[in-house]
Amino acid sequence: MSEDEVDDIFVNDRRLPESQQYLEQEVRNVLDSLGRVRQEVYAADGAFRLTPEWVNEKHSQLLSSLDVADYVTPGEYRTVSVVVGTYRGAPAEDVPFLMQKLCDWINEIMDSAARTSTKDEAFFLTFFAATLAHLYLAWIHPYGDGNGRTARLIECAILAHSGLVPWISTNVLSDYYNRTRTRYYEKLDAASKQRDVAGFIAYSALGFRDQLREQVQTVQVQQRGVAWINYVHERFQHEPATDIARRRRAVVLAMLPGVEYSRKEVRYLTPDISSFYDGTSDRLFRRDMGKLIELELIKERPSGKYESCIWRMDAFMPQPEYGAYAPVFERRDVS
Structure with missing residues (x-):
């Protein structure tokens, strides 16, 4: 399912056709499980402990x-052998022992993260624990179905409980694995057959970094837009509250960043703007553009086209030299 389809279900309460309702239920289960993890993070009064019981509960929810x-029971380990591609999961009789050992090992790593004196080392150990838990659960393959979803949920929970990763960023690896699915399975296979655990960790770390950068860029673009709207209203605060001011403000706010508009294109930016200019003279249009240029909200290019001056907001964006990842907007001269 696409992100838009998921939004349509949860925002607009749309139901999928009966033949696709299993997809809808899968998504609902994932979001419900994530919601419960988030509640656990907020309600936690101590360090998070990974236990077989907790993992089984999450598998049942998913x-x-x-x-x-028939051989799959939600929340219970498998009792049969499983083969995924060319990989054979651990013997069913060994699963309870292996899951307990995995939980104990991951808890030791998280305890080390909690004891360290630096956030950098704490984050490294936490990320190490999260990705190792994902990898080793995939290897053990304790359930007849839903192992991947459970592994990704554990990874998210460890990052979330650490207090070092914002909730909105704890699940970005799931998206990364989905986007790079072929590479994901290659790294899982190499970790198993070539003992290249470090390769899987490095692959995950690279994706986590890039996904975080993408998130930061999305947030900054949104902040840029909000700052621009506020700036435009501020520039109009000393203008009379007339239909003329409302028309001019509508024009500048409808102009997309980095796009140059001809006079005709400006007149037809939106249906409302089109109605504003319907039957008016070119002289009125030139006065509007002149005022917006005077207010430094738009700029007339040498080609005679107009563009938004939203790039003025870039001066307020965090810069990389101060520890922030800054997106590369299309920058214009400010002369």
């Missing part, structure tokens, strides 16, 4: 109300 094979 597979709730889904049609599964």
Whole structure:
């Protein structure tokens, strides 16, 4: 399912056709499980402990109300052998022992992260624990189905409980694995057959970094837009509250960043703007453009076209030299 389809379900309460309702239920289960993890983070009064019972509970939530094979019981370890591609999961009789050992090991790493005196080392150990938990659960393959979803949820929970990663960023690795699915399976395979655990960790770390940068850029673009709207209203605060001012403000706010508009294109930016200029003279249009140029809200290019001066907001964006990742907007001269 696409992100838009998911939004349509949860924002507009749309239901999928009966033949696709299993997809809707899977997504609902994932979002419900993420919501419960978030509640656990806020309610936690101590260090997070990974236990087989906790993992089984999450697996049960992820597979709730889904049609599964006869050998799959949500929240319970498998009792049969499984083969995924060319990989054979751990023997069923060893699963309880291996899951307990995995939980104990991950808890030791998280305890080391909690004891360290530096945030950098704490983050390194936390990320190490999260990705190792993901990898080793995939290797053990304790369930007949839903192992990947459970592994990704554990990874998210460890990052979230650390207090070092904002909640909005704890699940970006899931998106990264999905985007690079072929590479993901290659790294899982190499970790298993070539013992290249470091390669899987490095692959995950690179994706986490890039996904965080993408998130920061998205937030900064949104902040840029909000700052621009506020700036435009501020520039109009000394102008009379007339239809003329409202028309001019509508024009500048409708202009997209980095786009040069001809006079005709400006007149038809939106249906409302088109109605504003319907039947008016070119002289009125020139006065509007002149006023917006005077207010330094638009700029007339040598080609005779007009563009928004939203790039003025870039001066307020965090710069990389001060520890922030800054997106590369299309910058214009400010003369």
